[in-house]
Amino acid sequence: MSEEEWTIPDVAVAVDLAVLTVRAEQLQILLVERGIEPFRGALALPGGFLESALEDIEKAAFRELAEETGLAPEGLYLEQLKTYGTPDRDPRRRVITVCYLAVLPNLPTPVAGGDADVARWVPVETALAGQLAFDHAQIICDALERTRSKLEYTTLATAFCPAEFTVTELRRVYEIVWGEQLEPRNFHRKVTGAEGFLVPTGEKTIRNGGRPALLHRRGHASLLHPALLRSRGSLEVTA
Amino acid sequence: MSEEEWTIPDVAVAVDLAVLTVRAEQLQILLVERGIEPFRGALALPGGFLESALEDIEKAAFRELAEETGLAPEGLYLEQLKTYGTPDRDPRRRVITVCYLAVLPNLPTPVAGGDADVARWVPVETALAGQLAFDHAQIICDALERTRSKLEYTTLATAFCPAEFTVTELRRVYEIVWGEQLEPRNFHRKVTGAEGFLVPTGEKTIRNGGRPALLHRRGHASLLHPALLRSRGSLEVTA
DNA sequence: ACAAAAGTGTTTCCGTTACACCCATGA
DNA sequence: TCATGGGTGTAACGGAAACACTTTTGT
Missing domain, CATH: 1.10.10.10 (Winged helix-like DNA-binding domain superfamily/Winged helix DNA-binding domain)
Known part of the structure; x- marks a missing residue:
């Protein structure tokens, strides 16, 4: 934390969610269709800005999840994925977004309830093949790799x-x-x-x-040891 | 990204650095002594607020590192660690800080140069035993665990x-x-x-x-496979 | 010649891989 | 009784752990 405290730049803080589940024998991700520019009509991760200057980030993630999907945390897994803040990632203004990775069981209630605009499950493969808003394709890739990797250990x-x-x-x-x-x-x-x-x-x-x-x-364990490793045909760099 | 775009809460965005090295047969971390309240006199991670609404986060991390230490990236490793944003983590106002983990070789030039206030190397053990500003003890713990874990794979x-x-x-x-x-x-x-x-x-x-x-x-590889595992006496939960 | 640190070989052990067969149910 | 998926035993393989000895330098 710096000693100087001059002007605080005008930066908007958002929260985005990569919500994964397995449905119909496919890995699927929860996406919303954007109703406004930029990227109107494109698919995007559910998310939004902090509601107040005092809202906790993780709480905001839970709130957005509930708002977009009407889901209460029933067996929900949520962890911080990464923060994305390239200056030009939103053409309107500077936005940095703290992204979360969520994992859910396949839900009987598809994604009803809430004020869900048009939140829906999309196979990850399909999502990455199409046009996604902002840098959300990159975020999904990172979420995917994190998930695949966490399954191991x-x-x-x-x-x-x-x-x-x-x-x-x-x-x-x-x-x-x-x-x-x-x-x-x-x-x-x-x-x-x-x-x-x-x-x-x-x-x-x-x-x-x-x-x-x-x-x-x-069970109670969250770590797996020894790990359950995938076959190393796909050795990509994360570091 | 939400559709609504009402008021943007007044949130300050900072960058903090957990810079690690091995010196004198010890794992040490770069800390600065705070000159102002809150936590005046306490040790803190080097860091500071974004300089402008357009500064890239990772660039800001590099800049802070250079400012506090006078270090040019010579063999520098830098990766995003995690974002900390508990509403009360800074008593003055809402601050969320994007933390980076940096690793350096032991430097001949201790930490001279720059406008370094009082940046100095402190053994991690010593740092965690003392009083640290804000939630920096938690950040150092997370940096430690990330580092130990990354050495494996x-x-x-x-x-x-x-x-x-x-x-x-x-x-x-x-x-x-x-x-x-x-x-x-x-x-x-x-x-x-x-x-x-x-x-x-x-x-x-x-x-x-x-x-x-x-x-x-x-060498060119960044991943290690098969991994080089530490003995599992210390199985802690990160997930 | 001796002290100090670097480098090498081999056996044992444990976990993973790669197999084929029997079991419990509904149709 | 047969089709369907669930559950088990075992031999071969590969990497890691545990071990002591030889090599190359400075003193």
Whole structure:
């Protein structure tokens, strides 16, 4: 913090959200269609400016999420992703936006409620292929890489699942987010053997057909050790 | 980005720096002594407000670093750490600060030059034991954990070293940052075998006494795979 | 010759990979 | 009884940990 305190530049602070879920066997992201310029008609991340000079940033993220989606934090995972502040990222004025990454289970209530303009789920692949507002394509890429990476060394994958889920459903999350197949046997051994990852409920489900599968809840662990690594065909630089 | 664009709350945007280096066999951090209230006399991270509404955040980080330390980016590593914006973190007004993590080699020029008030290197342990301004203790903890973690799966450790260094010097970086001893033989095999981590210069040095050691430069790789993991006695939650 | 630090070989251990088969249910 | 998905055992492989000895310099 500098000692001098002259003029405070006129900078607007916003919060944007990259909300991910797995729906219809695809990784999808929550996007809104912009109703005004710039980028009118383009898809954008849900978000908005701080409501007051006293609103906490993370609280603002929760608020925006609730406003845009009508979602209460039921099994919600939220973490700060990164702050984007290139001077020209918004043509109207200087805006820096603190972005959050959120992960939700697939919701029975699609995205109703709230004052949601036109918030809707879009497959990530589709989103990145089209025109996105501002630098939101970059933000989505960063959110994607963060998510893929966190699946390796944390228990984040369970945030994509409902409160009770089967090992196979969890494996599908990994496969869909990473875009690669995993050995069912090895995956099963790994996740059931990892201390604090899963807690068997004792119940069974036949919702996927075939032999009934044991149901599990998330365990208390948030870190996974040793990690569950994806095959290194896709070694990109994040650092 | 929200559709509404009413009043923009009056929020000041600052940049703070957690600058780390290894000096005197210790992990040290660059701190300044505050000359004004609040927290007058306390140690704080170097940083300051954006200079204009058009200054890029990362550029501001570089500028503050140069101003406070007189350092030109010579082998400098800089990455965004996290943004801190609790409403009450600064008693004067609402300030959100985008924090950066920087890593430097041990400098011959301690921290002279510039308009540095009283910027000086402080062992991290000492810093955390004392009174720090604002939420800077938390920021330093986050910087520490990020650094320790990045040593595992990236080549960040070389940023602590001068342009040319020995394998043992690199190992000392790991040992000091992680606070644990490493097997010299296994470490040597690992880092010399890792594709793109080190490039032998062919030169030797006797600066550490004993048998002359081969000198190396940083290689092109920024990711380390497989990772070089610390022993899991200290499993803390970051997620 | 000796002290000091750098460099090398090998065995053991643990976790992952790559396999094929049996089990429990609904149709 | 068959189709569908769930669950298990094991051998081979690869990287990491744990170990002691040789090499090259200065003194």
